[in-house]
Amino acid sequence: MPQTLFDKIWDAHTIASGAGEAALVAIDFVFLHERTGAVALNSLQKAGREIRHPSRVFCTVDHIVSNAPERSESDARSPGGDVFIRETRAAAQRTGINFFDVMDPRQGIVHVIAPELGIVQPGATLVCPDSHTCSLGAFGAMAWGIGSSEAEHALATGTVRVAKPKQMRIRIEGQLGAGVSAKDLALHLIQVHGADGGQRMAIEFAGSTIRNMSVESRLTLCNLAVEFAAFTALIAPDAVTIDYLSGREFAPTGHVWHLARESWGKLRSDADAVFDAEIEIDAADVPPVVTWGTSPAQACSVRSGVPEIAALPAPAQASALKAMAYMGLSPGTAVMGLPVDGAFIGSCTNGRLEDLRAAASILRGRTVAPGVRAVCVPGSQSVRVDAEAEGLDKVFRDAGFSWGAPGCAMCFYAGGETFAPEARVMSSTNRNFEGRQGPGVRTHLASPAMVAAAAVSGCITDCRDVPGKAAT
Numbered sequence: 001m002p003q004t005l006f007d008k009i010w011d012a013h014t015i016a017s018g019a020g021e022a023a024l025v026a027i028d029f030v031f032l033h034e035r036t037g038a039v040a041l042n043s044l045q046k047a048g049r050e051i052r053h054p055s056r057v058f059c060t061v062d063h064i065v066s067n068a069p070e071r072s073e074s075d076a077r078s079p080g081g082d083v084f085i086r087e088t089r090a091a092a093q094r095t096g097i098n099f100f101d102v103m104d105p106r107q108g109i110v111h112v113i114a115p116e117l118g119i120v121q122p123g124a125t126l127v128c129p130d131s132h133t134c135s136l137g138a139f140g141a142m143a144w145g146i147g148s149s150e151a152e153h154a155l156a157t158g159t160v161r162v163a164k165p166k167q168m169r170i171r172i173e174g175q176l177g178a179g180v181s182a183k184d185l186a187l188h189l190i191q192v193h194g195a196d197g198g199q200r201m202a203i204e205f206a207g208s209t210i211r212n213m214s215v216e217s218r219l220t221l222c223n224l225a226v227e228f229a230a231f232t233a234l235i236a237p238d239a240v241t242i243d244y245l246s247g248r249e250f251a252p253t254g255h256v257w258h259l260a261r262e263s264w265g266k267l268r269s270d271a272d273a274v275f276d277a278e279i280e281i282d283a284a285d286v287p288p289v290v291t292w293g294t295s296p297a298q299a300c301s302v303r304s305g306v307p308e309i310a311a312l313p314a315p316a317q318a319s320a321l322k323a324m325a326y327m328g329l330s331p332g333t334a335v336m337g338l339p340v341d342g343a344f345i346g347s348c349t350n351g352r353l354e355d356l357r358a359a360a361s362i363l364r365g366r367t368v369a370p371g372v373r374a375v376c377v378p379g380s381q382s383v384r385v386d387a388e389a390e391g392l393d394k395v396f397r398d399a400g401f402s403w404g405a406p407g408c409a410m411c412f413y414a415g416g417e418t419f420a421p422e423a424r425v426m427s428s429t430n431r432n433f434e435g436r437q438g439p440g441v442r443t444h445l446a447s448p449a450m451v452a453a454a455a456v457s458g459c460i461t462d463c464r465d466v467p468g469k470a471a472t
């Protein structure tokens, strides 16, 4: 019987399954961070249980660590957050898991460093108590977010109990237009099909647009799968994936690398595999997108605006009105020209080198508009070092951006640093619900190019109207 890529990875890892029940699935890698990972590690210790395979467990410090450039090893963004950092460090040392501490050159946001270090691999299973673990499916892995108590189970047993999800294929064909990125594609998908459009399914992204995408863009696309209510996303591995992994610290080496490469190259859905649902998108139809509301689905082309209430389906009207009130917007308002107070570039969605380059090309030779607070936080130490080697930090700083130390930073409010209440912020992140970036902060999700264009214009602007300049 023809199988999907997901079926193949599922079957290879299923230890036991009963009809209609959750299966017991073997887990190759567990990733933790100091916010939810610390909870799992502490609880495991209290129960007197050991980690079954410490060498296959990885942990970073990203969520509440300070993003101040001169931070020291336990500085947190939120009052009391240092306790999580210290406890995580102590638990990592006690258990002997792989730990990327605050000052480690490998530190960064979990979903940024798992690829950089070659920890996520095609055909593997990887879980992490963090919802954006779906990003890592970009490598053809079965990677998904779990809760802290499931993480405890995974640590103790090397398995998790999970029901097999249904499957969807989203085919995207053709070339994205100039100034249009994987972020726009993801927001467009969610806008058109709704924030629940993924229906808890495992989604395979396929088609020529995907095959022509860099690994970094694939990660951005898969990152937003959870905002589409998918179980996870995945992309069949190809030469782009394999080239990216070659030589990375935890990728296989020598003879094993050659064997792995050969098997990864064959890992794909069979031509006649059947999916429970299919969506097709023409890449040429995707505009630069910006959200106007408090759900990623409340989005529009930058050339359009906040909808008229009567134009919305009845069930969506009340939430749209509530979102408009929070965002300080009225029906029918154009998004272009809305004055912004803040700009944030970073996060596991768009905090990689490609994202920083896209923003820098717009910032080069320009300055942030008066009154706009602009912040860039690279997603990892490695992104920071590479960006600095190219002089991107200088481009950001010269333009008037602050340049922070790697971590989740202002992607989510941890209780400390934030923008002012009611500040309108263009953000390269993935969530825009009320208070996500701080009490009263009005988040507009968009691509790094769109955030940079707004920062220098002082208002939401079509990034295609602010021509980029390449490095000289």
Ligand SMILES: CC(C)[C@H](C(=O)O)[C@@H](O)C(=O)O
Residues within 6 Å of the ligand: 035, 036, 063, 129, 130, 131, 132, 145, 412
């Ligand atoms: C804190 C963590 C559990 C959370 C998540 O699961 O996604 C965070 O990363 C987020 O983006 O909201």
Ligand code: SF4
Residues within 6 Å of the ligand: 063, 109, 130, 132, 347, 348, 349, 407, 408, 411, 412, 429, 430
């Ligand atoms: S960068 Fe944001 S979305 Fe990503 S893991 Fe951190 S808090 Fe979650």
